[in-house]
Amino acid sequence: MEESALVLDDVHAGHPGTPVLSGVDLDVPPGTLTAVLGGSGCGKTTLLRTVAGFHPVEKGSIHAGGRLVAGGGVAVAPERRRVGLVSQEGALFGHLDVAANVGFGLDRRARRGDRVGEVLELVGLAGYGDRMPAELSGGQQQRVALARALAPAPALVLLDEPFVALDAGLRAEVRGQVRDALTAAGATAVLVTHDQQEALGTADLVAVLRDGRVVQCAPPRTLYDSPADIGVARFVGDAVVLPADATDGAAATLLGPVPVPSGRGPGRLLLRPEQLRLRVPDGDREATAKVADVVFHGPDATVELDLDGTGLLARVPGRSDVRPGDRVVVEVAGEGRFFPAGDDG
Known part of the structure; x- marks a missing residue:
């Protein structure tokens, strides 16, 4: 059996005097897009930050790409976790062109090679390398941010509500483009979102996070047709x-x-x-x-x-x-x- 791309085992994390994650268990198969779905304050952002290495784990463990990155006295630095991150705003460097943005996390040799062009083609932006971020639409900027995350060939890509700043008409289109790019790259991704339609319509698996725990993780149709409880049922649809x-x-x-x-x-x-x-x-x-x-x-x-x-x-x-x-x-x-x-x- 192929090894999981990401495993969270009884993960606890929070802030002084304020627990946020209270025993999260999550298993993400390789090559899949898993959505972590939850309302405000349920712990979505904290979960993503613990996986990325920006927030400490108080108890439990996190394995990414088959290796222990947090827990049991281990805390691998974010830059050594082989985890790519796409934020809500894309966070591009305005003074750098698209190619320089995409190649920012690569070493000098890789920047001189074909990798930047390869990932721009993956996200449907071949030929855009000399454009400046201000010349791009919001959806194009998010795809550049995805290309930058994919460029170092990470073991895992984290998507932090990346479509929330887009208008409704553009959101579905960009979701499809991002999904296609991740599939073409064979990447494993975790999407954090509060949008039920986004999770059900985009992900292979949906993990519902409530009160700091994953209460159900299943394919979208299973989650909708066979929710674990009334609370999950009401959260994922009418x-x-x-x-x-x-x-x-x-x-x-x-x-x-x-x-x-x-x-x-x-x-x-x-x-x-x-x-x-x-x-x-x-x-x-x-x-x-x-x-x-x-x-x-x-x-x-x-x-x-x-x-x-x-x-x-x-x-x-x-x-x-x-x-x-x-x-x-x-x-x-x-x-x-x-x-x-x-x-x-």
């Missing part, structure tokens, strides 16, 4: 959570029985808004919900519903003719995920 009582492969809810793969007893049922199907009632005997609001997004729309005082959220095609005030029957497509009482996260 969620419909209903009181339920599970027996024999089904959970009784106010929407009727819903199939569940496992579980027994009282608890809560998780559904995603796209699982709720809305239709016109067939007669007066069917239970209906009232449409409270419809928010149009283009290809789809979210529909807020009131079912006997319980709020629900459905996602329907954008061309749906559902309107506020309508009465609709709510049906469930597929299985729900049942969580026993108290398993909230």
